[in-house]
Amino acid sequence: MAEAARKGRGGRTLSAARLFKFHGGVHLEGHKDIATARPIQVAGVPSRLVLPLNQHVGGPAEALVAEGDKVLRGQPIGRPTGYVGAGVHASSSGTVIAIRDHPVPHPSGLTAPCVVIQTDGEDRSWDGYDPLSNYRTLNGPALRARVREAGLVGLGGAAFPTAVKLSAGSGLKALILNGAECEPYICCDDMLLRERASEVIAGAQALLHALEIERCVIAIEDDKPEALTALNAALEQEADPRLRVVVVPCLYPEGGEKQLIQVLTGEEVPASGVPPDIGYLVHNVGTAAAVARAVLQGEPLISRIVTVTGSGVARPGNVEVRLGTPVADVIDACGGYTEDARHLIMGGGMMGFPLASAEVPVIKATNCLLIATEADIRPRQPALPCIRCGECAVACPAHLLPQQLYWHARSENLDAATETGLFDCIECGSCDVVCPSNIPLTSYFRFAKAEVFARERERVSSDLARERFEAREQRLAAEAEAKRAKTEARKKALKKAGEDSSTRKAMIDDVVARSKARKADASGDKGSS
Amino acid sequence: MALPATHPPHVRPKTSVTRVMGEVVAALIPATAVYVWFFGPGLLLNMAVAVAVAVASEIAVLRLRGRDAGASLKDLSAVVTAVLLAFALPPLTPWYVTAIGSLFAIVFAKQLYGGLGYNPFNPAMAGYVVLLISFPAELTRWLPAVHAGLESGYVDFGTTLAYFVSGALPAGVSWDAIGGATPLDDLKTRLSVAETISEIRAAPLYGDFGGKGWEWVSNAVALGGVWLLFRKVIRWHIPVGVLAGLTFPATVAYLLDPGSHPSPGFHLFSGATMLAAFFIATDPVSAATSPLGRLIYGFGIGLLTFVIRSWGGYPDGVAFAVLLMNMAVPTIDRYTRPRIFGHVS
Numbered sequence: 001m002a003e004a005a006r007k008g009r010g011g012r013t014l015s016a017a018r019l020f021k022f023h024g025g026v027h028l029e030g031h032k033d034i035a036t037a038r039p040i041q042v043a044g045v046p047s048r049l050v051l052p053l054n055q056h057v058g059g060p061a062e063a064l065v066a067e068g069d070k071v072l073r074g075q076p077i078g079r080p081t082g083y084v085g086a087g088v089h090a091s092s093s094g095t096v097i098a099i100r101d102h103p104v105p106h107p108s109g110l111t112a113p114c115v116v117i118q119t120d121g122e123d124r125s126w127d128g129y130d131p132l133s134n135y136r137t138l139n140g141p142a143l144r145a146r147v148r149e150a151g152l153v154g155l156g157g158a159a160f161p162t163a164v165k166l167s168a169g170s171g172l173k174a175l176i177l178n179g180a181e182c183e184p185y186i187c188c189d190d191m192l193l194r195e196r197a198s199e200v201i202a203g204a205q206a207l208l209h210a211l212e213i214e215r216c217v218i219a220i221e222d223d224k225p226e227a228l229t230a231l232n233a234a235l236e237q238e239a240d241p242r243l244r245v246v247v248v249p250c251l252y253p254e255g256g257e258k259q260l261i262q263v264l265t266g267e268e269v270p271a272s273g274v275p276p277d278i279g280y281l282v283h284n285v286g287t288a289a290a291v292a293r294a295v296l297q298g299e300p301l302i303s304r305i306v307t308v309t310g311s312g313v314a315r316p317g318n319v320e321v322r323l324g325t326p327v328a329d330v331i332d333a334c335g336g337y338t339e340d341a342r343h344l345i346m347g348g349g350m351m352g353f354p355l356a357s358a359e360v361p362v363i364k365a366t367n368c369l370l371i372a373t374e375a376d377i378r379p380r381q382p383a384l385p386c387i388r389c390g391e392c393a394v395a396c397p398a399h400l401l402p403q404q405l406y407w408h409a410r411s412e413n414l415d416a417a418t419e420t421g422l423f424d425c426i427e428c429g430s431c432d433v434v435c436p437s438n439i440p441l442t443s444y445f446r447f448a449k450a451e452v453f454a455r456e457r458e459r460v461s462s463d464l465a466r467e468r469f470e471a472r473e474q475r476l477a478a479e480a481e482a483k484r485a486k487t488e489a490r491k492k493a494l495k496k497a498g499e500d501s502s503t504r505k506a507m508i509d510d511v512v513a514r515s516k517a518r519k520a521d522a523s524g525d526k527g528s529s
Numbered sequence: 530m531a532l533p534a535t536h537p538p539h540v541r542p543k544t545s546v547t548r549v550m551g552e553v554v555a556a557l558i559p560a561t562a563v564y565v566w567f568f569g570p571g572l573l574l575n576m577a578v579a580v581a582v583a584v585a586s587e588i589a590v591l592r593l594r595g596r597d598a599g600a601s602l603k604d605l606s607a608v609v610t611a612v613l614l615a616f617a618l619p620p621l622t623p624w625y626v627t628a629i630g631s632l633f634a635i636v637f638a639k640q641l642y643g644g645l646g647y648n649p650f651n652p653a654m655a656g657y658v659v660l661l662i663s664f665p666a667e668l669t670r671w672l673p674a675v676h677a678g679l680e681s682g683y684v685d686f687g688t689t690l691a692y693f694v695s696g697a698l699p700a701g702v703s704w705d706a707i708g709g710a711t712p713l714d715d716l717k718t719r720l721s722v723a724e725t726i727s728e729i730r731a732a733p734l735y736g737d738f739g740g741k742g743w744e745w746v747s748n749a750v751a752l753g754g755v756w757l758l759f760r761k762v763i764r765w766h767i768p769v770g771v772l773a774g775l776t777f778p779a780t781v782a783y784l785l786d787p788g789s790h791p792s793p794g795f796h797l798f799s800g801a802t803m804l805a806a807f808f809i810a811t812d813p814v815s816a817a818t819s820p821l822g823r824l825i826y827g828f829g830i831g832l833l834t835f836v837i838r839s840w841g842g843y844p845d846g847v848a849f850a851v852l853l854m855n856m857a858v859p860t861i862d863r864y865t866r867p868r869i870f871g872h873v874s
Contacts, residue, residue, distance in 0.1 A: 271871035385646030389813040429538030
């Protein structure tokens with residue numbers, strides 16, 4: 001089925017001359033110029049690195065080091081468990097001082113197992129991975145293996161293991177590199193393209209080789225003219241006809257991969273499917289650059305570009321930060337907080353979540369640290385009743401009716417909410433932004449989803465308990481039945497024996513023998529106890 | 530640094546219910562001015578009493594319900610209801626009539642259902658229909674348009690005020706002398722005595738499309754409506770639905786029997802058509818909610834308006850059409866959900 005879908009309709013799509021629209025979306029103030037004024041700054045080695053073993057979608061990595069071990073920069077310290085997973089590497093040299101639970105950047109504010117490294121300041125490099133500058137002679141699986149061992153995950157924010165995505169199979173129509181970056185404030189992809197466009201292109205070429213396809217589109221929103229110029233210049237130099245840049249009009253949430261695919265191709269990814277189902281694979285431009293480093297230089301994923309922005313930080317900018325660096329150190333590198341800093345958010349203005357403390361580390365998914373003042377993020381006004389104006393439905397990229405979904409979520413009518421498309425909601429927040437009644441719609445939907453999951457878990461565990469109970473009842477009934485049958489048989493035999501003396505003697509002998517055996521058993525038990 | 534909770538998204542809305550309602554009121558300013566020019570200052574008195582009673586009753590009910598009256602008043606929804614009700618009433622209406630309509634609209638049609646956002650019926654139209662049934666005489670005494678080349682006299686402010694306060698015309702003034710039927714009313718009466726449309730339209734009451742004066746009020750209302758569209762306070766689906774729902778049957782009837790059916794243009798620019806299309810049917814609370822649903826909802830209002838005008842007992846049918854379609858909203862909403870992204874149907 002997938003094969004057929006991939007082949008169909010491929011011809012008319014992906015032309016720079018013809019773009020399509022996704023439903024809804026909102027025009028937002030970008031606030032990108034706050035952090036694009038300065039070139040990418042490379043942050044120093046912090047005194048301590050905190051590397052969570054789970055920085056990606058999938059199971060946590062298994063620690064490869066123990067307390068007291070010396071590690072080198074780039075050395076694997078966590079090995080992926082399971083197919084969907086990613087390894088973790090030390091981002092500088094030093095000593096492992098602990099493997100323990102530590103606060104991590106997560107909306108729940110919970111802790112998770114982390115490898116804590118006291119750095120030695122020497123930043124000595126591990127030399128485990130060879131540069132594969134001859135990768136064109138290797139096959140797809142070999143390249144995928146490198147991507148996997150380098151611990152690569154999607155750097156756009158979702159952190160899905162890159163190697164897993166690359167196993168999409170053959171016959172894809174095109175690779176799409178996502179440089180849309182539609183979230184307010186975030187500009188790490190913009191800066192990457194401005195300064196390291198050739199790296200992105202090299203990554204694109206490696207990805208094309210790994211996927212064995214001949215077509216790559218780099219999509220970039222029209223509010224990034226500098227990045228576009230740099231990208232075009234780098235492309236001209238490379239003169240690779242397989243790569244093409246397509247400028248897409250700036251509209252949130254265009255950077256969502258399903259939305260971007262629709263803009264570029266007019267095709268919809270099925271609700272329960274993934275882009276390869278219709279022949280496309282989307283990677284973030286930052287991921288492509290990381291692929292280039294992993295393949296051409298043998299460099300595992302140990303750093304990333306983080307946008308540090310907002311009116312709450314003294315010197316906003318983009319910083320190349322080693323993974324595991326505490327957020328507080330990154331903010332210090334940008335001049336520290338301003339006096340009126342109020343919020344610390346990981347991610348952008350639309351989907352970023354508040355951090356419980358600045359002690360959490362930068363992880364693979366940390367694309368942006370937004371340090372906002374009260375002026376940047378005004379307090380929410382009290383919510384008024386929904387007036388059913390329908391602006392949320394106009395803005396919803398999933399083509400839902402948030403105003404209806406809201407009633408079901410609010411009344412915890414979860415079946416109705418699910419039926420109205422609760423799980424098609426991508427939590428982009430567009431509905432919130434256009435709501436004249438200030439209703440925190442996205443929060444309601446997140447809550448409803450969590451509630452559905454919680455009830456599902458409850459149902460599963462109560463089902464299990466019921467099954468166990470029923471199994472026990474059955475077993476007891478079977479035992480009782482067996483006992484009854486046995487007694488019945490014995491009674492019958494006894495009756496029969498009354499008529500035959502030799503049988504009776506045999507039975508008495510049998511009973512005596514059994515009783516002796518039981519006694520011997522009992523004394524044996526006593527002896528052993 | 531304090532870390533107060535802020536949940537994504539962190540971008541705040543630029544719009545508000547207050548802005549939406551405020552723009553609706555502002556968009557009626559041109560129509561109000563034109564109306565006062567042709568029919569005298571009565572409308573302003575009606576608006577004043579309607580707004581005062583609406584606000585007072587909203588405060589009273591909210592207090593009884595233990596809600597924050599100040600916050601609710603700020604949304605201006607009560608003001609919009611009152612202004613629209615006043616627009617539907619004849620220019621000369623005794624104050625207590627208007628007050629009763631406004632009270633009913635706010636207390637019964639809105640607050641008893643739970644207040645803003647919960648009312649299934651359009652409050653202004655519910656209030657209007659109560660008055661139409663309770664005060665049939667007061668609700669059908671209209672004035673002819675002055676400044677429109679019509680002979681009938683101008684009603685001065687003293688007369689207007691006297692009638693407004695007491696519900697009776699001052700001595701020496703009679704309805705026969707000052708009153709005049711609306712074009713829709715006049716047309717209906719004359720059709721019933723077997724006059725043809727062309728004969729009727731030749732009368733001085735009638736202008737290019739609708740009645741003299743009235744068609745200009747309709748123009749000004751439509752202008753306000755276009756402003757609301759431009760400001761994205763309303764979307765096009767309901768107005769287009771209403772206008773199409775009225776134009777389509779009116780055109781068919783006109784083509785089949787031009788002697789007893791007025792032209793579609795007459796329907797569009799008479800009575801409350803434009804007010805319904807842009808200001809009344811577009812009340813989002815009591816309207817259908819999906820784009821397709823709104824087209825259907827609007828079309829139904831237009832169609833019912835045509836049916837009531839042509840064969841019903843009332844000259845205009847907007848209020849009943851809106852209330853009837855309000856009842857159909859849950860069903861319309863049920864069957865007009867858009868296809869969710871990535872789903873087959």
